[in-house]
Structures are given as structure tokens and as C-alpha cells.
Amino acid sequence: MSVCSSTRSFGEDVDELESVSWYHYDLSRHAAEALLLSNGVDGSFLLRNSNRGPECFALSVRAKDSVKHFNVRRQYGRYSFGFNEFSSLQDFTSHMANQPLLGSETGNLIVLRFPYPRQVEEPSIYETVCVHTAMQTGRHENDLVPNAPSLGTKEGYLVKQGAIIKNWKQRWFTLHRHELKYFKDKMFDEPIRTLDLTGCSAVQFDYSQERVNCFCMVFPERTFYLCAKSGAEADEWIKILRWKLSQIKRGR
Template sequence: MCQRIDELEKLSWFHPNLNRHTAESMLMQNADNGIYLLRASSKVGEYAISVRCDQSVKHFNLTWNGTEFKFGHGTFKTIKDLLFHFDNKPLIGGESGQLVLLTQPYPRDIEEPQMYEYVTVHAELSSADTNEQRSDFSINSKEGFLTKIGAHFKTWRTRWFVLQKHELKYYKQNTDKHPIRTLDLKHCSECCRDFSHKDKQYVFRLKFDWRTFYIYATSEQEMNEWMKVINWRLKPRT
């Protein structure tokens, strides 16, 4: 039994020490519909699958009874059988009767933000957790100063960038309320390092049909962090 549970907790989308509220916040701000993650349930010895669904997050039990895993109406003898089930994008019904399509796991190695913003999260109550009091809490995705080159005047200007879900916004200052531009990453075909600017060492580019944006960071680590979190959002969701 312990060996099977250890295998479960080694999955790249198992999030240790993640409670229900934080899971809801992460999925509501950072994920598209159908993205899911695995966490420990508030019930000792049980697990929960948390799934982003429209304007809510739903939670479903995943249990191990000593001989097999049980998820939804299915039972699975091994981790391999369980993963095959998830790889085939299953539909599962919540207590409301609405079917949820599980499309892609949310990996635990995504860099989480330094800044926080409050937002009301509506989640469907389920048997995966005790009936806890709701709270307002959310996790932003990533934000910080980066420098970009202009489209018409080829000068480099520092801007405050904010990444939330599939939107990358940049502002003149970090105190501004309205962005200069909002980039929809659903229409971005490429995010990779760029070596075409000889005087800039840590440049990466974002390629859209209508324009390619060139952005540089102050260090290789900062550049890699931005590229990593952006590229995760460019992965197919189908």
C-alpha cells in the first residue's frame, strides 16, 4: 500500500502541502478549463483531483483501498492504468450533473508569483473535502520589470510585465492601472531565446502573426523563468 501511495506522490502534477483554497486560486488565475492537479484531501489518507471548469473549480476523490485506486466510477489496479485513464482525457460528472473534461495536468514546478491579488473564487463543494468556510485568496502568475524594443522607434524601454492565465500585459509603470498593451498568448506561436541583438545578452522573443516582440531580462535566470512560465501556456490545450 505504501509503495503505491509513494508512486502517486511522485507524479509531476502532485502538489504536496496544497490545500483546497490555494488549489482553487492557482487554477482560477493560471489555468484554462479542464486543467487539473492532484493534492492531498483534507480527509486523512485520501487525495483529491481539483479541476478548473468554466468559472469554478471542482474537486473529486481519488482513493486507494489497499488493492486498487478508485476515481469517479472507475477502479485501477496500478498507477500505469490510472495514468492511461487521464491521458485519454476522461469526462467526469460532478454533484451538479455537469460533465467535466480533464484535458491536461498542472505541473508543480511552475514558478509561482512574488505578488498577490485578491479575487473571489467560486468552487463547487464536493465530498473530496470537508465543508470549509470560503475565503478570498488568489495567486497571480508572474510579474516584474523587463525591457522591450519599440515597434517603430527601435529604442529599448523598460516596462512592467504582468502574466495572468494566457494574457501578458505590460505597463509603463508598476503603479499604472491600465496596460499599454495586452498580448493574448493563445495567438503566440513561439517563445524562445534570441541572439540577433549583439549588444543584449538575455533576450527572448515572442512571435505573433502580426509582430515579433523582443524582450530582455537582467540575468539568464530571470530570462529562463519568464520563458518557462510563458512556454507552459503555449502548450496545446486540446
């Protein structure tokens, strides 16, 4: 592996990179995946620092339902990307705009369509989920690692009311992308049911049950009643589920 180095001053490098609207500084690999998967579309991309060294970067690109990462290296003011080398940052960004084709390890072509700007309004839930994930891993939200749980996901125990027999049973729930799954327990691999959030019309607190910290999810065929262990936990589930619904409505 090459050691990344440069003779240019740090301040000069920062000033140059700040002119690139889709450069996200110290955004972690995991946070980049969360942004592109939750808020981007196929072909959205951004540039960020890499943990390989001070003059190493990564180009993160959303390719359908995954995010691919490509190494970019700067040395003596020149940028190396794949088999290409560019004499300036301007040449590199021009290449990204005019020849937006990348080959992945699977042999598929990835098209760079939409630069993801760093100055963009993110949904308020993003910070909450970021902090929640950091707490689950015992790390700070700015120090997430590749093996941490994905941002924009959630899991935990909820008590669910039965469909026919109106009893309440504890189930393990996992939220990923547009699917909410619940299992008999955390140790089970196969879910009892998978709820497709594209069919959900509303998520809200519910006060009709003789239980506290309840909320409901409204589907055409059924309304699901769920209870969390605390009001804060129920509020967190509601916020992230509503955010998912808003992303679905926006076609993301």
C-alpha cells in the same frame, strides 16, 4: 461547522484513500487550482485534504475558466457530500462516476468528466513556478495560502523595444492564462497592450540586440524584443511562456 472525526486508524484511512487514483493527499487549494487550470480541461476533478480537519476533504473541479471546491466529510467510515451520505469510499467514488452533476453557488451545473490522477507527468516548469511563487510570498512551496499569487502566473519588469522608434523602455508585465499584458508601470490599472499567446508562434533567446538577457516573442504581425534584469530571469520567462504555448497547442 461540524468537527470532522473518525474512529478508524490513520493507517487504515490512508490505505483506503490510496486506492483512489485522483486523491492528491496534501495538495493545497492553490496548487489544485494551478494543476486543473493549467493542465486539466473543463470537468477535470480531484480529491484532496482540507484544512478544516484531519477527516475533512475537498473535491476540486474545473468549471470552464475557474475551479470550484466542494466539502467532503468522513465520519465513522461514512462520507458526507452535499445532501448525500455514503457508507463507504467505494460508494462515494461510484456516485462521482455515475452521477457527475454538482450545483455551484451560482446555480450552474458542474459536470465531473475527467478524474485528474496524482500519478501524472507534470511539465518541468510547474515546480519552478511553484517555488517562484513561494519565494514571492515568503513561504515554502508546500505551504501556499489562498491569497498567494496564482501558480502558473508571472509578473515583473522587463525592458521592451519600441515598435516604430527603436528605443527601450521599462514596462511592467503580467502573465495570466493565455494573456501577457504590459503596463506603463506597476501602479497603472490599464495595460498598454494585451498579447494573446494563442497567436504567438515562438519564444526564444535573442542575441541580435545590443543588450544582454534578451528574448523575443514572434507574432504574425510583429516580433517583440524584451530584456530581463538577469539571464536567470530571462530563462524563467522563456520557460513559462513556452509551457503556455505547449498547453495551447494541446488544446488546454
